[in-house]
Amino acid sequence: xxxxxxxxxxxxxxxxxxxxxxxxxxxxxxxxxxxxxxxxxxxxxxxxxxxxxxxxxxxxxxxxxxxxxxxxxxxxxxxxxxxxxxxxxxxxxxxxxxxxxxxxxxxxxxxxxxxxxxxxxxxxxxxxxxxxxxxxxxxxxxxxxxxxxxxxxxxxxxxxxxxxxxxxxxxxxxxxxxxxxxxxxxxxxxxxxxxxxxxxxxxxxxxxxxxxxxxxxxxxxxxxxxxxxxxxxxxxxxxxxxxxxxxxxxxxxxxxxxxxxxxxxxxxxxxxxxxxxxxxxxxxxxxxxxxxxxxxxxxxxxxxxxxxxxxxxxxxxxxxxxxxxxxxxxxxxxxxxxxxxxxxxxxxxxxxxx
Numbered sequence: 001x002x003x004x005x006x007x008x009x010x011x012x013x014x015x016x017x018x019x020x021x022x023x024x025x026x027x028x029x030x031x032x033x034x035x036x037x038x039x040x041x042x043x044x045x046x047x048x049x050x051x052x053x054x055x056x057x058x059x060x061x062x063x064x065x066x067x068x069x070x071x072x073x074x075x076x077x078x079x080x081x082x083x084x085x086x087x088x089x090x091x092x093x094x095x096x097x098x099x100x101x102x103x104x105x106x107x108x109x110x111x112x113x114x115x116x117x118x119x120x121x122x123x124x125x126x127x128x129x130x131x132x133x134x135x136x137x138x139x140x141x142x143x144x145x146x147x148x149x150x151x152x153x154x155x156x157x158x159x160x161x162x163x164x165x166x167x168x169x170x171x172x173x174x175x176x177x178x179x180x181x182x183x184x185x186x187x188x189x190x191x192x193x194x195x196x197x198x199x200x201x202x203x204x205x206x207x208x209x210x211x212x213x214x215x216x217x218x219x220x221x222x223x224x225x226x227x228x229x230x231x232x233x234x235x236x237x238x239x240x241x242x243x244x245x246x247x248x249x250x251x252x253x254x255x256x257x258x259x260x261x262x263x264x265x266x267x268x269x270x271x272x273x274x275x276x277x278x279x280x281x282x283x284x285x286x287x288x289x290x291x292x293x294x295x296x297x298x299x300x301x302x303x304x305x306x307x308x309x310x311x312x313x314x315x316x317x318x319x320x321x322x323x324x325x326x327x328x329x330x331x332x333x334x335x336x337x338x339x340x341x342x343x344x345x346x347x348x349x350x351x352x353x354x
Contacts, residue, residue, distance in 0.1 A: 001188060001208060001241055002327070006045035007353035010321040014048040014330040015041045015345065016084045016245050019061035019068065022263070022279040022336035027061040031068065033338040034061075037345060038072045042079035044349035047328065048112060049076075050084030056125040057276045059267055066099040073107040082112025084210065084245070084330070085192040088145050089117065090129045097152035097168035100187045105170040113187040114210060115149075117142045117198060143201060146191075153186045189236075195219055199227040206234025213244040213324075214332055217304040220244060224324060243328035246320060247305040249335060250313040250347040257307040259286070264305075264334035265298045272297070279336045310351035317348075 003012040017037055021030040038049045051068050054060040062068060065083040072081050081103070086096055096113070103111045151157050155172040157164045167173040174182035191202035191209055194216035202209035209227045213220045224242055231240045247264070251257035262285040270277055280288075290298065306316045321329055331348065333341050 001237065003047045006047075007349075009352040009354065010318050011326060012047040012328045013348075013352070013354075014050070014080075014243070014328060015046050016050045016052060016330045016332040017062070018052055018054065018332070018334060020279055020334055020336075020341075021059050021061050022338075023281050023284065025278075025338070029338070030061045031071075033341065034068065035072060035075050036338075036342060038076055038079065038081075040342060040345055042076050044345070045354040046079065046345075046349075048080035048082060048330075050082045050112065050114060050330065052084045053087050053090070053116075055090075055129065057271070059277060059279045066103060069103055069111070070106060073103065073110070078110070080110050080112055081107060082187075082190070083114045085114030085116040085190070087118060088115045088142065088149065093145055093149035094152050094163075094166065094168060096149055097171065101153070101168050101170040104185060104187050108183075108185060111187040112190055113153075114190040114192050115146065116192040118194075142197075146201075146205075150189065153189070193223060196223050196226045199223040200230045203227045203230025203240065204232055206232050206237050208237060208241040208243075210330065211242065211244045213320075214247045214304065220324060224326070241327050243330055244320075244324060244326050245330045245332055246317070247307075247333060248313055248317060248331040248344075248348065249305070249307045249333045249340075250310045250344045250351070251307075251340065252309070252343075252347070254308045254312065257309070260335040260337065260340050261302065261305050261307045261333075262286070262298075263336040265301050267334065268301055269294055269297055279334065281336050310347040313348055314351040 005012050015037065017034050019030045019034045021027055041049050049072065051062045051065045053062065053065050055063050065086055069081050100111060100113045152168040155167055174180050189207060191198045191207050192212065193199055194212040199209055211220055211223050227242055228240050249257055249261050251260060259282045263280050263282055266285045266288055267279045306313050317329060333344055335341060
């Protein structure tokens with residue numbers, strides 16, 4: 001779980017990728033960039049590389065994290081790979097246990113299963129995913145789903161339980177049957193959140209916690225405090241382990257960095273207006289006539305994006321790590337260009353002498 005910071009980084013640095021699809025690019029190209037970024041992250045000493053589940057969004061090609069992670073496992077050797085996250089209410093727990101048990105078999109000791117409570121999409125799409133209009137995302141349902149998933153991963157339903165004779169395969173049962181040599185290893189389970197609910201639950205269960213600072217910055221400190229206050233030691237952790245996701249983008253000069261992050265800002269504006277699309281080009285973002293309310297939205301959005309030259313990004317990331325006291329920072333960048341994203345990761349690694 002824990003890792004040492006590389007170079008001069010204050011905490012371990014990791015990467016979250018959405019397989020961003022920019023205007024004029026295909027999903028194949030976007031996923032190719034994800035592979036390139038994962039290999040670069042491994043080469044430069046980033047601790048883990050996660051992909052996130054989103055649906056019905058033309059500009060995001062990461063609708064199937066397990067499929068992408070299997071591909072990444074075939075193109076990397078050491079870096080931890082995981083979901084940031086899989087939206088648990090969208091899937092049957094047994095399906096997730098089987099998918100991530102398969103990933104653990106493909107890349108032993110390298111798989112993280114980050115779980116979220118939100119649908120990762122709009123209500124209509126969530127209903128299509130779940131084949132029901134009765135969407136259950138309440139406080140009672142998620143812990144029950146999580147407990148069921150954990151028992152499938154550990155293969156430890158008690159006798160008499162309706163699932164006692166059902167086994168997630170690949171999984172621990174293969175080490176207990178005659179002739180079995182399967183190890184009992186399983187993916188590392190994380191809880192993800194953008195509010196206090198998952199923070200408290202992660203603390204009570206003694207699980208690692210990942211907070212979505214990149215789109216819920218106002219809640220970061222309260223959620224982290226709640227996680228630490230609620231924490232109870234477990235077989236997984238003897239003390240809290242928290243990381244936060246942060247939008248971070250570095251370029252060779254500050255003007256180019258601003259030019260690039262404006263593509264992500266415009267994409268987010270359109271998403272919030274109910275018109276999701278491909279991530280626009282820098283030229284399109286520059287030519288867009290923002291209304292006063294839209295300018296206010298963009299300005300507010302950019303306050304929580306760490307961007308600029310590599311040294312500027314490093315300074316702000318250091319300050320963020322110090323202010324939040326987190327154990328790990330997970331960097332993500334939602335911009336149009338593949339070359340810019342690759343260059344940004346390299347520049348940040350250079351700044352930290354990784």
